[in-house]
Amino acid sequence: GQRITTGRLQALKGERPVVGLTAYTTPIARLLDPHVDFLLVGDSLGMVLYGMDSTLGVTLEMMIAHGRAVMRGAAQACVIVDMPFGSYEESPARAFANAARLMAETGCSGVKLEGGAEMAETVRFLVSRGIPVMGHIGLTPQAVNTLGGYRARGRSEAEAQKIAADAAAIAGAGACALVIEGTMEPLAREISGALPVPTIGIGASPACDGQILVSDDMLGLFGDFRPRFVKRYARLDEAVSEAAASYAAEVRARTFPGPEHVFTAPARRDTGSGA
Numbered sequence: 001g002q003r004i005t006t007g008r009l010q011a012l013k014g015e016r017p018v019v020g021l022t023a024y025t026t027p028i029a030r031l032l033d034p035h036v037d038f039l040l041v042g043d044s045l046g047m048v049l050y051g052m053d054s055t056l057g058v059t060l061e062m063m064i065a066h067g068r069a070v071m072r073g074a075a076q077a078c079v080i081v082d083m084p085f086g087s088y089e090e091s092p093a094r095a096f097a098n099a100a101r102l103m104a105e106t107g108c109s110g111v112k113l114e115g116g117a118e119m120a121e122t123v124r125f126l127v128s129r130g131i132p133v134m135g136h137i138g139l140t141p142q143a144v145n146t147l148g149g150y151r152a153r154g155r156s157e158a159e160a161q162k163i164a165a166d167a168a169a170i171a172g173a174g175a176c177a178l179v180i181e182g183t184m185e186p187l188a189r190e191i192s193g194a195l196p197v198p199t200i201g202i203g204a205s206p207a208c209d210g211q212i213l214v215s216d217d218m219l220g221l222f223g224d225f226r227p228r229f230v231k232r233y234a235r236l237d238e239a240v241s242e243a244a245a246s247y248a249a250e251v252r253a254r255t256f257p258g259p260e261h262v263f264t265a266p267a268r269r270d271t272g273s274g275a
Ligand code: KIV
Pocket: 022, 040, 041, 042, 043, 044, 045, 082, 136, 179, 181, 202, 212, 213, 214
């Protein structure tokens, strides 16, 4: 079949909800691919896969390696790769050089970057030079140090107005879609109604044109911390713990490996040639 393009994603607005999930590896990409419109190789991988306490330490090399892995497993989904912190903020030219590396070295369909009006010039620069861009506004985790934590955005009228202006600026600069993260429902609804491109919500209410979740959250791979907006569709944490406990118990009891797991040499025939 044909891979969904960023143009097709954009055209889904008003037609049907856009479905996204994160993927970081080939086997997970292969499993999710038939079910989604796009797979995001999110810089959340720094926290989810590498145990970092923010996304700030994620490098372009990490994004390229995981982008390549996901592309090997994705046949039909549009694959978008996050630009990591420090790879695009300084200038449009630097953003282009790094986005071009992501595109060329992974084969992905587009990149995502965080930010509002201050990034509009960069979005326009990339899009006009052949790089589809997905925006990301509201709660932007790469700005955790200036925004002060991961609380939901758009509570105050001033903050809501700024985020609405950011959304309009990024869409106006040519972004194919816009992730809205951790944002109050009325604001997400207002932005979704105003923009010509699909909004993709995560913790931003059903008023968005589509939704995305971090797959590891949705699959229940973490027991400890679960934000309000995450719904667990599976409990892989329990499945993994139970599997590991069973394996350990069977090795200790010498019931694994069983006869069916053993390579047995063909029975030796007595040739009668011996003494
Ligand atoms: O990095 C990520 O997984 C993301 C999604 C939460 C939108 O940016």
